[in-house]
Amino acid sequence: DAMVIQNPRYQVTQFGKPVTLSCSQTLNHNVMYWYQQKSSQAPKLLFHYYDKDFNNEADTPDNFQSRRPNTSFCFLDIRSPGLGDAAMYLCATSRGRGGNEQFFGPGTRLTVL
Amino acid sequence: QQQVKQSPQSLIVQKGGISIINCAYENTAFDYFPWYQQFPGKGPALLIAIRPDVSEKKEGRFTISFNKSAKQFSLHIMDSQPGDSATYFCAASGEYTGGFKTIFGAGTRLFVKA
Numbered sequence: 343d344a345m346v347i348q349n350p351r352y353q354v355t356q357f358g359k360p361v362t363l364s365c366s367q368t369l370n371h372n373v374m375y376w377y378q379q380k381s382s383q384a385p386k387l388l389f390h391y392y393d394k395d396f397n398n399e400a401d402t403p404d405n406f407q408s409r410r411p412n413t414s415f416c417f418l419d420i421r422s423p424g425l426g427d428a429a430m431y432l433c434a435t436s437r438g439r440g441g442n443e444q445f446f447g448p449g450t451r452l453t454v455l
Numbered sequence: 456q457q458q459v460k461q462s463p464q465s466l467i468v469q470k471g472g473i474s475i476i477n478c479a480y481e482n483t484a485f486d487y488f489p490w491y492q493q494f495p496g497k498g499p500a501l502l503i504a505i506r507p508d509v510s511e512k513k514e515g516r517f518t519i520s521f522n523k524s525a526k527q528f529s530l531h532i533m534d535s536q537p538g539d540s541a542t543y544f545c546a547a548s549g550e551y552t553g554g555f556k557t558i559f560g561a562g563t564r565l566f567v568k569a
Contacts, residue, residue: 346498375557384544384559385499397554432498439555440548441487441506446498 365433461560
């Protein structure tokens with residue numbers, strides 16, 4: 343089945359220790375998104391790739407970076423995680439932007455000790 | 456200008472009843488309004504979506520009502536079932552001069568009592 347896969351599902355890191363979260367997709371969608379979702383809150387868009395074009399949200403901290411080496415894979419790098427970065431990180435894809443369904447992965451739960 | 460306001464925050468409905476969740480947006484550049492359903496530990500999944508050129512869309516037990524002039528839209532779940540118990544997010548997205556935006560409402564936790 344075509345899908346969005348996130349690894350790992352659970353990630354524990356220490357305060358200030360860099361961490362990388364992975365997302366892959368078999369849908370061949372040209373847009374990939376990263377969202378941060380804290381407990382009982384809405385997903386908040388961090389950035390998205392439209393093909394190779396990187397689009398950062400204005401309020402996304404510099405601590406968060408992303409890479410998209412090819413159509414299928416996208417990575418979220420958190421350079422120096424703080425306690426406030428503990429959250430569920432959701433990857434999503436869509437065929438084009440705007441009025442197109444976003445397909446979400448199961449998320450990676452990040453814990454910062 | 457960028458907010459999507461969702462209410463209520465939580466909702467308890469009897470089995471067989473109607474669940475109604477409301478959302479309001481501000482930016483008239485938004486042109487796609489989806490509703491996502493999220494179960495604990497899972498990513499959101501698209502439930503139903505509407506564009507502003509229609510006032511209503513129905514898929515099975517789920518209906519979106521859209522009021523463009525009021526900048527409001529709502530989700531109606533008819534014959535609510537315990538399996539509908541989940542968190543529901545409305546969203547708004549579109550291209551505008553500042554770029555592309557997709558913004559989620561704060562979510563509504565629905566509990567359907569058997």
